[in-house]
Structures are given as C-alpha cells and as structure tokens.
Amino acid sequence: MINLDLKSRVPIYEQLVDKVKQLIIQGVIKPDEKLPSVRSLAQELTINPNTIQKAYRELEREGYIYSLPGKGSFVGRVEGHENDRKVESLTRDFEQVTSELLYLGASKGKLINLIEDLEKERGEEDES
Known part of the structure; x- marks a missing residue:
C-alpha cells in the first residue's frame, strides 16, 4: 500500500506523510479508520520506528490524523x-x-x- 523510494533525496518521513495524505484524500483510508501502529508499519516498511513517529506527528499537526493514548492513530474528520x-x-x-x-x-x-x-x-x- 505504501511504497517509499529509499534512494530519493526526499526524506523518508516526508514521503510517508505524502503517501498517507494521498491515501486519505483519495478515500482509500476513511475517516476514523485506525492506522497501522508505529511498530508494525516500521517492520512492514523496514524503516526506523522514529521515522514513522515523526511522520505521524506531522500528519497530526496538519490535522489529517489524531491519536488516542493507548489506542493508536486514526484518520481525522475534516470539520x-x-x-x-x-x-x-x-x-x-x-x-x-x-x-x-x-x-x-x-x-x-x-x-x-x-x-x-x-x-x-x-x-x-x-x-x-
């Protein structure tokens, strides 16, 4: 679902942010749908969990996702x-x-x- 170009000059976390935004905008990921955990996505993409966390923080700052402590990260609803x-x-x-x-x-x-x-x-x- 998410393909990253590890040879690109664009930082991996920015690529991840862009890909998740694209999936949300295209309706592939629906509002209130749970996103993969940081750990599972890091294993799936074979990248550092801190990179995933940084991307999720940026997506949350921009209002695309929200997190619930102990529950995970979810796609936000646009008011x-x-x-x-x-x-x-x-x-x-x-x-x-x-x-x-x-x-x-x-x-x-x-x-x-x-x-x-x-x-x-x-x-x-x-x-x-």
Whole structure:
C-alpha cells in the first residue's frame, strides 16, 4: 500500500506523510479508520520506528490524523472551518506554484489539462 523510494533525496518521513495524505484524500483510508501502529508499519516498511513517529506527528499537526493514548492513530474528520482554512492555504500555494509555472513557460492549456485530468481521476475513484 505504501511504497517509499529509499534512494530519493526526499526524506523518508516526508514521503510517508505524502503517501498517507494521498491515501486519505483519495478515500482509500476513511475517516476514523485506525492506522497501522508505529511498530508494525516500521517492520512492514523496514524503516526506523522514529521515522514513522515523526511522520505521524506531522500528519497530526496538519490535522489529517489524531491519536488516542493507548489506542493508536486514526484518520481525522475534516470539520467545515478547518477545511476552509486548509483550502485557503492550499489555494495560496496553488497560486504561487501556478505563477511560477507560467513564468517558466508552461502553457495555460497544459495547466488546465492537468487540472482536468486530476479531476477525472478523482471522479473515477469516487465511483469505485
């Protein structure tokens, strides 16, 4: 389910954070679903448990997961106001990246096609 590139320049914990976010956003992992324990995921991925713990802390800080002492970590539910703040923040990031892409010569059509492709992928996943 989670594949990490150990040769990548991107730190392992960041790759793990990105993969878990992707699984949550795509609906593979549902709200309130229990995540694997730090120990079991570390064994499965053959990486240091501290790396898993760091990724889980970051996901919790960003509001994607929550932990219950003695129970484990679970996928969080996005509340309306939290969702609005996240959308605002991501929109600012999107504007910055889009401006940079346009400056570097990416065409408007290419960016629109990318958005449409992502929307189609998301629609197909919702139907599954």
